[in-house]
Amino acid sequence: MLATTKVYGCIAHPIDHVKAPTLFTSIFNKKKIDAIMIPIHVYPENLENVVNSLKLVRNFHGMTVTIPHKQSISKLCKKLDDDALFTGAVNWIKFDEHRNLIGNNFDGKGFINGFLGQNYILKDKRVCIFGAGGAAVAIAYALTDTNIKSLKIINRNVNKAFHLKEKLTIKHKSLSVDVSNVDNYILDDCDVIINATSLGLRDGDQIPFDVDKTTKNSIIADIIMQPKDTKLLKTAKNLGRSIHYGKYMIESQTDLVGQFLEIW
Amino acid sequence: MLATTKVYGCIAHPIDHVKAPTLFTSIFNKKKIDAIMIPIHVYPENLENVVNSLKLVRNFHGMTVTIPHKQSISKLCKKLDDDALFTGAVNWIKFDEHRNLIGNNFDGKGFINGFLGQNYILKDKRVCIFGAGGAAVAIAYALTDTNIKSLKIINRNVNKAFHLKEKLTIKHKSLSVDVSNVDNYILDDCDVIINATSLGLRDGDQIPFDVDKTTKNSIIADIIMQPKDTKLLKTAKNLGRSIHYGKYMIESQTDLVGQFLEIW
Known part of the structure; x- marks a missing residue:
């Protein structure tokens, strides 16, 4: 630590689970960048106050949120x-x-870069996303830039899925987007199926979809990082499907983050 | 760096010269305490705003100012x-x-502990301080707890020295305090002479007092840390006086700080 060390943060509540301070401080070290990332534990009601003050700390440059x-x-x-x-x-x-204050969201691009980085292909593929919440919206939006053939959104709350479809087709008029309910869906017309729900994070979670419904050549992707081998990915592996781990979505964000922060 | 790492700060403007983040982060490491100290660069007009927000950062515990x-x-x-x-x-x-927010000042006690830590004695000694500014006030105040025999304050602005004398004798009625002007002072009645001015910090600075006026057995102390060997201490050494380096004032504050922060 030096007087000139650039300070970055990871703001959250609760704070105990965050991995970014460890990951980024280690990347800074490896890249010989004089910077650190500290955990910043702030309650929701204090966010605005703290952010306005961080603006006044001249050696504080940015944070993951x-x-x-x-x-x-x-x-x-x-x-x-x-x-x-x-x-x-x-x-x-x-x-x-x-x-x-400049704000970006790298979740969607992170997923895409991670997926392509594993030498999978998206061009002309029929992609299916389970979920219509934060991560699903980010990934779906990023997918509209990848020349996929079609997108299917499957969600428990089907209205939320239709709302996402509507927003996506405003941006990308020619994109074919289907919506299905979780109780009645087919997957044998899909090449890539992504779990973008939080199912798999907790021990007792049910599997987000029935892998038996997918074709033998399909790729099953998860966004859950911890555990690495979710029930979904274990099942898919056992059934001989190609799988894609959740960790790549975060890991491949570091390049994007470095460009954003203009430090690598 | 972990999610649970306790964050401490060093708030200053300018920031580039501060040594505390390096020193304390290294002490935390050596003591195997999961904590770091970051530099916090804040302009004077933003201090209140930033401090009020740091209060809301739950894993931020304190800072040196x-x-x-x-x-x-x-x-x-x-x-x-x-x-x-x-x-x-x-x-x-x-x-x-x-x-x-709890505020302490360890400069005075830091000087005393550092001085005693070098096996010098203050009890029954005739002590002289050059200066009547921040550091001099802190050291003079701390000296009133050490059973010195007498105190002499020598300062360019003699009114400031008299004001300090007045404040000291309110606290410690029986303490003998003399005041002298820098143009006309004697030092052969002093056992310990401390430079508590900033003279010696910059290259062209004049020596704060005439070491020839001190007795052979006197101890010459400086509070300037950088350079370590000030013109004053070099001269004193050449004349065979015992000397006391500025760095001890800061180094011996770390014990006090650990107690204050309740971390060692």
């Missing part, structure tokens, strides 16, 4: 990227040279 | 220790269990 601040911080930003605008959520902020 | 915030932060504290009250300056703050 997680639960429960992702939506509320977007309202404090002077500028949002398209992903943050579409999702209404921000997972990284920085202060620009005028100390204005 | 330096130029130009030492006086102004004392007005934001809910509770001050005697040294901070006397000097009107704070060099460490912490948030207590109710997130109230």
Whole structure:
């Protein structure tokens, strides 16, 4: 630690589970960048006050934003990227040279980059997403830039799925988007099936969808990082499907973050 | 860095010269305490705003305070220790269990502990301080608890020295305190002579006092840390006087700070 060390943060409540301070401080070290990331534990009602003050700390340059601040911080930003605008959520902020707050959301692009980075292909593929919440919206939005053939959104609350479809087709008129209910869906017309719900995070969670319904050549992707081998991915592996781990969505965000922060 | 790492700060403007983040982060490491100290660069006009927000960051526990915030932060504290009250300056703050701001000043006690730690004696000694500013006030106040025989304050602005004498004798009625002008002083009646001015910090600075005027057995102490060997200490050494380095004042504060923060 030096007087000149640049300080970044990871703002959350609760704080005990966050991994970003460890991950990014270690990346800074490896890249020989004089910077650290500290955990910043702030209750929801204090977010605005703290963010306005961090603006006044001249050696504080940005932070990753997680639960429960992702939506509320977007309202404090002077500028949002398209992903943050579409999702209404921000997972990284920085202060620009005028100390204005800039908010981005790298979840969607992170998923895409991670998926392509494992040498899977999205072009002309029929993609299915389970979920219509934060992560699903981010991934669906990012998918509209990837020349997929079609998108199917499957969600318990089917209205939420239709709402997402509507928003997506405003942006990308020619994209074919289907919506299904979780009680009645087919998957044998899909090449890539993504779990973008939180099912799999907790021990007793049910499997988010029936892998038996997928074709032998389909790829099963999860966004759950912990545990690495979710019930879904274990089942898919046993049935001989190609699988894609949740960790890649976060890991491949680091390149995007470095560009955003202009540090690598 | 972990999610649970306790965060401490060093608040200053300018920030580039501060040594505390390096020193304390290294002490935390050596003592296997899961904590770090970050530099916090804040302009004077933003101090109150930032301090009020740090109060809301639940994993932020305290900070060392330096130029130009030492006086102004004392007005934001809910509770001050005697040294901070006397000097009107704070060099460490912490948030207590109710997130109230507690301010202490360890400069005076730090000097005393450092001096005694080098096996010098203060009891029954005739002590002389050059200066009547922040550091001099802190050291003079702490000296009143050490059973010295007498104190002499020598300062360019003699009114400031008389004001300090007045404040000291209110606290310690029986203490013998003399005041002299820098143009006309004797030192052969002193056992310990302390430079508590900033003379010696910059290259072209004149020597703060004439070492030839001191007795052979006197001890010459400096509070300047950088350079370590000031013109004063070099001259004193050449004349065969015992010398005491500035660094001990800061180094011996770490024990006091650990108790204050309740971490060692």
